[in-house]
Amino acid sequence: MSTIPLSDHPLHRSLDTAIPAIQAAARLSRLVLQQNDKGTISKEDHSPVTVADFAIQALLTASIHAIFPSDKFVGEESANALRTNPRLIERVWGLLQVVGKDGGNIVVPESQEHMCELIDWCGKGAPDDMDRTWILDPIDGTKTFVRGEMYAINMALLENGVPVLSVVALPLLSIDAQTPVNNDTRDPKGEDGGCILFAINGHGTFVRPLSNKNIQPRRIPRHCDAITSLSDLKSVTCVSDLDSGIDSIHTMVAQQLGIQNFPGCDLLGWVPRWAALALGLGNTTVWVYKDRGRKAKIWDHAGAVLLFEETGGKVTDVDGRELDWAAGRKLSGNYGFVAAPKAVHGNVLQVVWEVLRREGKGGFLGEIDQKVDV
Template sequence: MDGPYARELAVAISAIQHAVKISSRVIASKNKGIVEKDDHSPVTVADLAIQALLTATIHSAFPDDLFVGEESAEQLRASPTLLDAVWGLLSDLDIADSVARIPASKDKLCSMLDWAGTGQPSAGRYWIFDPIDGTKAFIRGENYAVNVCLMTGPGQTLSAVGIPLLAPDAVAPINNDTTSASGSIMFATRGHGTFIRPLDGPADTPARRLPRRTADDTTQLTAVTCVEGTDSAVPGLNVKIAARLGIAYPGNDLLAWVLRWAVLGLGAADATFWVYRKRTRYGKIWDHAGAMLLFEEAGGKITDVHGKVIDIFAGRAMSSNFGFVAALEGAHARVLSAVQDAVREEGLLELLV
């Protein structure tokens, strides 16, 4: 594993491997420690323990780097029982002979969670974490992902995504319940391509480079979208967009956004589109940063519904952009046009402002 960020990638891979040990243990347990956040989305003991593990591991290796993550210590400070459960998951983790680290105490656990949970995008080096993307699917024992991204000023530099239930040789269609006993790690660094390797094994385990794909106006596309996500998207619109493009819907059905980007990078899909039902709804940086690089390095182009380049530095909420349109670069204009035409046909012109 060569390249200018080989050490960062090795540390990220080790952290992801230990994160999956935590998530696998929680999956096997009857009590997943589920609590509800202010936005009514679920969070489990695994989400909290994994973010603390990722932060502690990266901080140990790169002490000057900063963090942005989905979770904070708010729930732990309000519930000693939940704090004990998260601490127990971390304390039982065997990190001998690895670069992985855990916080030194419960107080440090809470502090490290807040480093990321209150962190903001900045101009220097910082890491973005989504400890479990697809928490609802995770609770059901379906596909989920662990997302790690390194930002270094100009943008997404490194992406490492753990996919515990997706085999490295998985083929379309890939759905929430398309699971395997063997998992994968996908990774990319800017300008060096996208790779996939088995989840287990040392950092230098051989990885397969995924092809950089091309398309034109006549290419038959395969989509990846989310059937159950209509609470945030315009109801029925994705079906109409697919019909305009002459492609099957949903093609691949995945709840987690990180997984959608990974499936695009893998080559099991060529396009995705998502129009939020409200103009004030935005993506979250941990659902997209890093994972988008997996597709970009495989030949993808990603914009918002207006055709604007995605602004990774807008904040924790990606408020400079509205929705997502992604496709192989040569087909992107066709997909964007289909999305915008479908929005107009629905009379939702306010979404294009």
């Protein structure tokens, strides 16, 4: 692992741009949390989106573009719904004006049309293996956010198709959180609480308070390096709150691995799950999609996976393949996830295969062309 001081690292300027931007995004999200009406609408895929999603995506894009005008962007939302909803666009614009008064390094769009244009840079963007590309998820866990529960704001920087920087804000998670954390976990410090995790490829994962206080970030130990036995595995997953995975398979894998207190940390959002793994609140997650045609969305994982990897974790898909971050807006070349400490990742993967084979769920390794029987 590199011992270069953060202030001397080539990505220092990118990190210094991302942190105040994500702090402002967190403040904006809290403004929306205080409102009964969060401006929630349903997208074409029936997933929810709020005024916070639109405003944060515009805020992060504007702030980064002001410093790095050649960088590209990929994000979850497009501005289609805003352009046809005058009331919604006014609410989003109003939130940006409030946060923009904070000044500092924060940049807000110049007009409502500029705001929509910035959002569409993300909503129509796709990563490749050539350019610096920022991957943004303005609210990861929108369903829980609407309920006032755990959510995250995700920023990741890819260079040559590889995540090199991750910055994640968790406004409801304490910097000193203890396992297990769940969707309804709340930092007792309230608006003075929350944390930011960030990781630099080859340089480690760090955690710091979400607030603007000038506190040195704390390097998270490479806790996964100490795990050499399956008996030390602790789970992070989502149970019964998502219909994309096979809960019974996840439970059987945990039982065969001997994981105690399954499910452990039970979190709907993927970014909070990766953060919990990085913080050592767990060290293992397995996700088998019901359908091999189901593909993960890049903004739910890019960068956030790096948080765990920089603490000694290894992440592949269910087939044992490395994750292809340059495949597009979805991880089209990968199926599901298997994450565990490096020393035992192969053992965990083998158990996953054994359970899938025993339960008649084909479509992995030599059976890739078979249809998954669900």
